Each structure stands twice: as C-alpha cells, then as structure tokens.
Amino acid sequence: MSSVKQSAIWELKTRQLLLPKLDHEATECEDFIAADEDTCRFAVTDGATEAFDAQNWARRLAQSWVQSQSALTAEEFREWVATEGRELHDSWNGLSLSWYSEEKARTGSFAALVGVELDFKTDSPSWTAIALGDSCLIHCREGNLLKSLPLSRPEDFNSAPVLVASDASMHEKSMTSVVIDSGNCNNGDVLLLLSDAMACWFLERFEKGDVDPNELLTTKEDHELKQFFDDERLAGRMRNDDLAVLRIELISGE
Amino acid sequence: MYSAQITRANPTCIVLLIDQSGSMSDPFSGDSSRKKADFVAEVVNHTLHDLVIRCTKTEEVRNYYHIAVIGYGRHVGTCFSAELGARQMVPISQVADYPLQVKSSYKRVSDGAGGWVEIPVRYPVWIHPSADGKTPMCDALGKVKEILEQWLKDHPHGFPPTVLHLTDGESSDGDPDEIGQQIMSLGTDDGAVLLFNCHISSRRAAKIEYPTEQASLPDGFARSLFQISSRLPPNFLSAAAQLGVHVVEGSRGFVFNGDPSSIVQFYEIGTSLTGMTPYRWMDDDRRTELA
Numbered sequence: 001m002s003s004v005k006q007s008a009i010w011e012l013k014t015r016q017l018l019l020p021k022l023d024h025e026a027t028e029c030e031d032f033i034a035a036d037e038d039t040c041r042f043a044v045t046d047g048a049t050e051a052f053d054a055q056n057w058a059r060r061l062a063q064s065w066v067q068s069q070s071a072l073t074a075e076e077f078r079e080w081v082a083t084e085g086r087e088l089h090d091s092w093n094g095l096s097l098s099w100y101s102e103e104k105a106r107t108g109s110f111a112a113l114v115g116v117e118l119d120f121k122t123d124s125p126s127w128t129a130i131a132l133g134d135s136c137l138i139h140c141r142e143g144n145l146l147k148s149l150p151l152s153r154p155e156d157f158n159s160a161p162v163l164v165a166s167d168a169s170m171h172e173k174s175m176t177s178v179v180i181d182s183g184n185c186n187n188g189d190v191l192l193l194l195s196d197a198m199a200c201w202f203l204e205r206f207e208k209g210d211v212d213p214n215e216l217l218t219t220k221e222d223h224e225l226k227q228f229f230d231d232e233r234l235a236g237r238m239r240n241d242d243l244a245v246l247r248i249e250l251i252s253g254e
Numbered sequence: 255m256y257s258a259q260i261t262r263a264n265p266t267c268i269v270l271l272i273d274q275s276g277s278m279s280d281p282f283s284g285d286s287s288r289k290k291a292d293f294v295a296e297v298v299n300h301t302l303h304d305l306v307i308r309c310t311k312t313e314e315v316r317n318y319y320h321i322a323v324i325g326y327g328r329h330v331g332t333c334f335s336a337e338l339g340a341r342q343m344v345p346i347s348q349v350a351d352y353p354l355q356v357k358s359s360y361k362r363v364s365d366g367a368g369g370w371v372e373i374p375v376r377y378p379v380w381i382h383p384s385a386d387g388k389t390p391m392c393d394a395l396g397k398v399k400e401i402l403e404q405w406l407k408d409h410p411h412g413f414p415p416t417v418l419h420l421t422d423g424e425s426s427d428g429d430p431d432e433i434g435q436q437i438m439s440l441g442t443d444d445g446a447v448l449l450f451n452c453h454i455s456s457r458r459a460a461k462i463e464y465p466t467e468q469a470s471l472p473d474g475f476a477r478s479l480f481q482i483s484s485r486l487p488p489n490f491l492s493a494a495a496q497l498g499v500h501v502v503e504g505s506r507g508f509v510f511n512g513d514p515s516s517i518v519q520f521y522e523i524g525t526s527l528t529g530m531t532p533y534r535w536m537d538d539d540r541r542t543e544l545a
Contacts, residue, residue, distance in 0.1 A: 023263055049311075055312075099353075099378060100310045100350050103303075103307055103310075103375070104310045104312075106375070160496075
C-alpha cells in the first residue's frame with residue numbers, strides 16, 4: 001500500500017496485486033502494472049499468451065504509457081503505439097531464430113492495455129482513460145459501480161479481443177476499437193485497473209452482490225490475497241490466467 | 255465437460271488419421287489437376303505448422319499438445335519419419351524441431367498504408383503425399399485406439415484427445431462402427447474422446463456438413479461414419495461459427511462428400527479445442543477460389 005499527496009487537498013492511496021497463472025513462475029507472468037506519480041498515470045497491460053515476445057510488449061506498453069505526456073487521444077495513441085511497435089520489432093533484429101519463432105515474430109506481438117490519468121488541477125479531480133483490449137477500468141463510489149470500460153458485463157469477455165498490435169498494419173485496423181472516456185471523482189472514490197480474468201471475476205461477483213469494491217485489496221495481507229485468488233482459480237470461479245489489479249483510492253484532506 | 259485448460263502439466267493430444275489408399279491419387283471432382291493426396295498432405299503440414307506456432311512462446315515451444323499422424327493404405331502406421339518416426343505420439347516441441355524440410359517463399363501482405371509488400375515465409379514439411387493400397391479403416395482405428403489407451407494412462411485429467419479422421423472411401427476391412435464406438439468410449443475426466451470424420455469425394459455429389467441427424471444421409475456408409483462422429487462441444491461450435499460454417503447444437507463432427515474447402519475447415523474446426531480461436535492459415539482469396 002502506498003500513499004502520495006497529489007495536491008494541497010488530495011491524496012492517493014494505491015495498492016496492487018500481480019499473480020502468475022497457477023503452476024507458473026512469477027517470471028512467466030505477462031500482466032504488468034505501472035504507476036508514475038509525477039504524470040499521475042497508471043496502467044495495466046496483459047500480453048497475449050499466444051503472441052511473440054508478449055511479455056516485453058506488455059511491459060514496454062505499461063511503462064512507456066505512464067511516462068508519456070501524450071497518448072490520451074486517438075491520434076496520439078496511434079502514433080505512440082506505432083513508435084513503440086517499431087522499437088519492439090527493431091529489438092528483434094539480429095536475433096537468430098528458429099523457423100517457428102521467425103513465423104511467430106512475423107505477426108508481431110499483442111497486448112491489452114488500460115491506462116488512466118488523474119487530473120488534480122481543479123478542486124474536483126477528474127480522470128481520463130484509454131483502453132484497447134479486455135483489461136478494464138472500473139470506477140466505484142460508495143460501493144456502487146459507476147463505470148466499467150471498455151467492457152462492462154462478464155459475458156463480454158471472450159478469448160479473442162482486439163488488442164494493441166506491435167505490427168503497423170494490424171495496429172491500424174485495431175484503432176476503431178480504442179475506447180477513451182473520462183469522469184469526475186469524489187472523496188473516497190475508488191478506481192480499479194484490472195486485467196481480463198480479474199475484471200470478469202469482479203463484474204460477475206459484483207452482479208451477484210458477492211464483492212464490495214471498497215474491500216477489494218483492503219482487508220487482506222498479500223499472502224492471504226494470493227491464497228484467496230489461488231482458491232478461486234482452483235475452484236473454477238475464476239479463469240486460470242495471470243492476474244493484475246491496481247486499486248487507487250482518492251482521499252480529500254478537507 | 256470439454257472445459258479443462260490445456261497446459262504443459264495437462265496437455266491434450268490430437269490424432270490426425272489419414273486415408274492413404276490408392277484412390278487418394280485421384281483428383282477432386284471438377285479439378286483434374288489436383289490429387290486428393292497432394293492437397294491433404296498440404297493441409298496436414300499447414301495444420302501442424304499452426305499447432306506449433308500456437309504453442310510457440312517467443313523462442314520456446316511449449317508442450318500443450320501431443321501429436322500423432324497415422325496413415326492407412328498399403329501400410330498402417332505413423333506418417334512421421336526420420337527423427338519423429340520412432341514414436342507414435344510426439345510432443346509438439348519435437349514436431350517443431352524436426353520437420354523433414356523447411357521451404358522458404360514470399361507472401362504478399364498489406365503494408366498498412368494502402369500498398370503491398372512481399373515478406374519471407376517458411377513452409378515446414380513433415381509428411382509427403384502417399385496413395386497406395388486398400389482402405390484398412392478398422393485396422394487404422396484399432397491402431398488409434400491402442401495409441402490413445404496408452405496416452406490416457408498418463409493423462410487422465412486434461413482436455414480429452416481429438417481424432418480427426420479423413421477418408422475418401424469405404425472401409426476395405428469391415429464396418430468401422432464397433433472400433434469407432436470403442437474409441438469414443440475412452441476419455442479423461444473432462445469428457446470422452448472426440449472423433450470427427452471427414453469424407454471427401456471424387457464424384458460430383460452434394461456435400462453434407464456437420465449434420466444433426468442421419469435421415470438426410472444418402473447411404474449406409476454415410477450413416478456408419480455419422481454414428482462414429484462425436485457431437486461438437488460448445489467451443490468447437492463457436493469456432494465453426496467464427497469460420498462462417500453453419501452448425502447448431504447437436505451438430506456432429508462429420509462431413510460427407512466434402513470438397514477441398516471442407517477439408518480446410520474440418521482441420522481448422524477440429525483443432526480449435528478449448529476456447530482457441532481457429533487459425534485461418536489460408537488466405538481469403540484462396541478460400542474463395544476453393545469455395
């Protein structure tokens with residue numbers, strides 16, 4: 001848990017959890033969480049398991065997006081992804097690859113991304129988010145769900161979402177699926193950034209009244225959370241996937 | 255059922271069973287230049303290629319699948335040779351590492367800016383066309399049963415095996431019903447073995463794809479293959495729908511009087527497995543040409 005003062009009035013409390021698939025090593029996890037207190041940007045990315053170099057692509061997208069000063073409009077996002085994609089593909093130059101790695105690399109890499117920027121310039125803070133894929137931002141207030149994007153229902157999650165592609169032509173085609181949205185925040189509001197399995201689980205549980213957004217990541221220690229989500233996955237209540245969740249709580253000092 | 259996640263700890267297996275009898279050297283109806291055996295070998299090589307690519311994690315191939323390719327004609331046995339020829343069932347990482355040859359070519363793709371570019375592509379080859387002898391279907395299915403029984407002893411919990419059987423004619427060694435039913439009675443705790451059958455024809459006859467009942471089938475041979483074709487589980491139905499194939503709940507994994515495009519779809523649907531997006535290895539323009 002970390003706590004950072006963002007203005008004379010507002011403070012952010014954040015906590016994150018990152019877990020690999022069951023029976024996988026932490027080093028195999030393809031979900032990433034990135035946060036930058038200077039830009040007030042936060043991101044969760046999820047590398048596509050079937051893609052080439054997905055871990056590097058997901059890491060690069062998360063880390064670069066939170067440090068970027070742009071990439072919050074469709075046009076900026078288009079340019080930013082194209083640049084990141086070129087740099088990723090350049091990093092593969094000179095590698096001696098087997099026929100199958102070469103074939104896999106030809107289609108590039110893929111990852112889901114959701115990023116949110118908080119604005120504390122006014123008394124009433126606001127957020128702007130961008131998402132492509134099935135990682136989600138969920139905005140909660142007093143235990144209610146105000147917004148969930150880009151997906152909002154558990155049945156929306158399928159195995160073939162449109163993702164951020166490192167290949168230029170595929171990226172261009174995916175641009176029509178980019179979601180950009182914004183909202184205002186009150187004291188005590190919670191923003192959750194979640195990768196797909198966690199988002200699907202959360203929305204399903206919320207619909208049934210089985211989860212309180214205020215309590216997610218607040219009532220358990222890290223080892224207890226790991227055990228809890230391991231049990232959920234083992235019991236089949238949650239897909240056995242990498243899990244990433246970043247909880248951001250906005251607190252007013254007034 | 256049919257929902258177990260396919261992992262390295264819980265892999266699944268895929269058996270490609272191919273008719274290599276003498277009649278496979280005949281051309282498809284209406285296309286005198288294309289022998290059935292040549293086309294089937296091409297599709298099988300592409301299918302293996304795509305299964306390898308699906309399991310490739312950057313520079314490693316993960317053993318999510320174990321693969322057998324069994325042919326029957328003059329002989330019954332594995333179609334793999336050289337390094338892969340010693341075993342009936344091979345982990346996908348070894349399939350990846352031991353193609354007989356890797357051909358290089360160029361493919362024209364969109365450059366993303368309204369133009370086209372040519373990019374290098376690789377075509378690995380594992381099996382060559384073969385067409386000789388009779389159609390010992392029962393013997394071949396017996397071989398498949400033996401391989402599966404052995405594999406299931408070591409893998410009782412994962413996604414059950416899938417058998418994709420392709421033939422162009424009637425069995426020359428008896429009715430395959432009994433041995434087919436025996437295969438379909440095997441399984442894991444996630445479901446029974448899936449046996450799908452694709453019959454292809456040299457005659458100009460109406461094709462029947464993924465029927466739900468046998469009343470519309472033309473003869474006893476078709477009905478016999480229908481009886482030993484499993485119902486498509488939900489994920490396979492979704493995969494078929496994504497490919498634009500008309501299927502409904504209760505559709506059997508069965509094609510009768512199939513043409514080249516039926517074969518391509520049969521392998522794409524049959525290897526879609528749990529929640530996997532079917533690979534479309536064939537370009538849309540070539541599909542149109544085959545349709």
